[in-house]
Amino acid sequence: MENQERKKRIFSGIQPSGELTLGSYMGAIKNWVALQDEYECFYCIVDMHAITVRQNPAELRRRALEQLAQYLACGLDPEKCVLFIQSHAPQHAELGWILGCYTQFGELSRMTQFKQKAQQHQENITAGLFTYPVLMTADILLYQSDLVPVGEDQRQHVELCRDIAQRFNGVYGPTFTLPEAFIPRTEQGARVMSLGNPENKMSKSDPDGCVYLMDKPEDIRRKFKRAVTDSETAVRYDKENKPGVSNLLTIYCAVTGKTMAEAEAEFAGQGYGVFKPAVGEAVIELLRPIREEAGRLMGDKAYLEGIYREGARRAQLVAGKTLSKVQRKVGFIAR
């Protein structure tokens, strides 16, 4: 009964392993804000995922709180969605363990993000890094999520989540809603690329190629001025031959709401010397109110604490129900 009447659900999260970036904003948060009226949304700060690579404890704590302030500053409304910290809902770890027993070693070995991260952290390839997609699966399934708004790089993980859910449902009968990835549709395929190396995705671990939501206008201006383009002069979308310019055009369109044709027409006959700073200014105007509001919120720790405490309470209510059901199905004695 409850399942038929309730609003459709959304779960998504971002790791506080670095500062929020324009990539996470355009790939995920922008959609989170757009979907919060229509769906019942759970938006999480996934600190348990962040420790799959070594973190500085004081920085991790600071970034988790800043991330909450930035979620709010981006327009997420705690009246409409549940904002919480992953480690505050112990059901994530508990379901993660159970689901790990329904996941194949081979499946996890095929995850491209694991392969990349294992390359980057060769001195510390932990079991947590390997089983990370199982924890992500638990995150999503605990809330019986219908949609998971993420960037393109997370598609494979959401597909694995579906496979695990389907397998579990096959053995024990309908238990989990099968989620779908919700990925922004842009010319570029929902991937914001690095400004310094447009063949790679914009990532928080690459300060020069990356715009952080909290960057000051002068930093943003400098990063766009230095953005890598090509030896032509035409501002034209051509992902294969002009990856840098195409990335800048994609950012410009996402930020201003213009179509690609409108953007190309606007810069027709103008060189990169005009184009690159114009994209920078558009991004500065997008981020200015977000930076200011997040800064203000960081001055009110009591308010932020109220939000994440209430978020944890509401998250646990839903997560607890799913976990009990799963524990019963696999044969645990009720507590």
Ligand code: TYM
């Ligand atoms: P994370 O923290 O790496 O990234 C957060 C979100 O931002 C998107 N994103 C991008 N989108 C487009 N272009 C980019 N350059 C870019 N960089 C980041 C990511 O696709 C993601 O949506 N495993 C997840 C976190 C997670 C999660 C979950 C997500 C944990 N549990 C459950 C959804 C549901 C991650 O590492 O995202």
